[in-house]
Amino acid sequence: MENTALNIDQTPRSPKVSFDPATGTLEVSGESYPEDASLFYGPILKTLKGWLSDEDGPSVTVDIRLIYFNSSSAKAIMNMFQMLEEAAEDGRSVTVNWHYDADDDAMEEMGEDFSEDFESATFNLKPDLTA
Template identity: 55%
Template structure:
C-alpha cells in the first residue's frame, strides 16, 4: 500500500500513515468543515490495512500517535470510529499501541485521552505528556 500523507492545515491535522513501518501519526487541530470527507479515506485505508495485518501479523505493533491540540465533536466521532477499528483488530490478535500525546498544561486533552482509553481493552492506550 502507498503511504497516506496529508499536510496539516488550519482546520485539519497532519496525517501520516506509513504502512510499511506500521505507524499512523495525526497531529494538530481537527475541525474540518466536512469531517466525514476528511476522515473517510483514512478509515478506508485503515480497513484495508487491517485486513492485511489480520492475515499476516507483523513482528512489530501498529503504533498510532495522536498529538492533538483541539478537535470538534465531528472529529471526536471520527476518532471513535478509528479507535473501534483498532480495538477490534487488537481483539483479533493484531498488536496495537495507541499513544495519546497532550501538553502538560492541557487538562482538557488529558481528560479526552482518559475517556478514550476507557474503551480499550485489547489494544494498549497510553497517555503521553509533552511540553
C-alpha cells in the same frame, strides 16, 4: 493488504496525517475541525481498514498529537479507535499513544475517556513535559 501510504498536509482546520503501511505507524497531529469531518477522515479510515484486513500484518503504533478537535472529529477518531481495538481483539499488536500538553487538562481527560474503550489494544497517555 492495503499498502497505500497516506500523507496529508496540515491546514488551519485539519491535522497532518502520516501513515506508513510498511512500519504500521500512523500519526495525526495539529488541530481538527474540518468543514466536513466525514469527508476528511473517510479516506483515512478506508485506508486503515483495508490495511488492517491482513490479520498477519505488522504491529500498529498510532500517535495522536492533537491540540484541539471538534465533536465531529471526535466521532471519526472514535471510529478509528474502534477499528484498532477490533484488530487487537483479532490478535494484532496495537499501541495508541495519546500525546498532550501536560498543562492541558481537557486533552488529558479526552485521552482518559478514549482509553476506557480499549481492552485489547494498549493505550498510553503521554504528557508532554517540555512545554
